[in-house]
Amino acid sequence: MTSDFGFWKQGSGDPLEIFDDLAEGITDRLISSPDVLRFREAIVSRWPDLEDSLEPAAYQLEESPGEDEKFVLLGLARRHLEHIPDIFALADRYGLVGYSGVGGEPIGRTSPEPHIEGD
Numbered sequence: 001m002t003s004d005f006g007f008w009k010q011g012s013g014d015p016l017e018i019f020d021d022l023a024e025g026i027t028d029r030l031i032s033s034p035d036v037l038r039f040r041e042a043i044v045s046r047w048p049d050l051e052d053s054l055e056p057a058a059y060q061l062e063e064s065p066g067e068d069e070k071f072v073l074l075g076l077a078r079r080h081l082e083h084i085p086d087i088f089a090l091a092d093r094y095g096l097v098g099y100s101g102v103g104g105e106p107i108g109r110t111s112p113e114p115h116i117e118g119d
Contacts, residue, residue, distance in 0.1 A: 002053070002075035004101035005084075007091050009033035015106040019099035022071055032069040035094040040072050042090050047083060050074070 006019045011030045018029050044051045055073035056064065076083070088107065091098065097108035 002077055003081060005074045005076070005087070005098060005107065006071060006101070007036070007039060007074070007096045007098035007107065008071045009035050009094075009096055011097075015097065015099040015108075016104075019101060022073055027064075027067060027070050030070040032066060034069060035096065036072060037069045039090055039094040039096055040068060042094075043072070043074070043087065046086075046090075047080070050076075050080060050083070053077070053080070 004023075006022050008018065008030050010033065011018045013029050021027070021029060040054060043054065053075050055075075056067045056071075061068055074087070091107065097106065099105070100107055
């Protein structure tokens with residue numbers, strides 16, 4: 001079981017709707033930004049074991065180049081949940097917003113700390 005989080009720089013519409021669209025591979029509400037790619041690279045640099053938890057995956061980028069500048073979906077296993085505060089801080093540093101599928105709430109400068117099942 002994973003806890004899912006989505007991050008992006010700018011999009012049109014409700015964060016939950018954008019998050020749901022991303023789960024279906026729909027990215028037309030999002031605007032590309034190099035900050036999204038930098039965020040992704042920072043995650044992989046700091047936690048290399050999370051690379052397989054990121055979407056779009058390498059094979060998806062072969063089919064849809066440039067999607068890595070639109071969004072990052074991150075499915076964290078229970079053992080990685082301790083990284084959430086640092087991941088949120090990175091997202092804030094790059095000016096990203098998003099949605100916490102587990103917390104059921106937007107992620108961004110005004111969002112509260114996420115609620116994690118079992119806490």
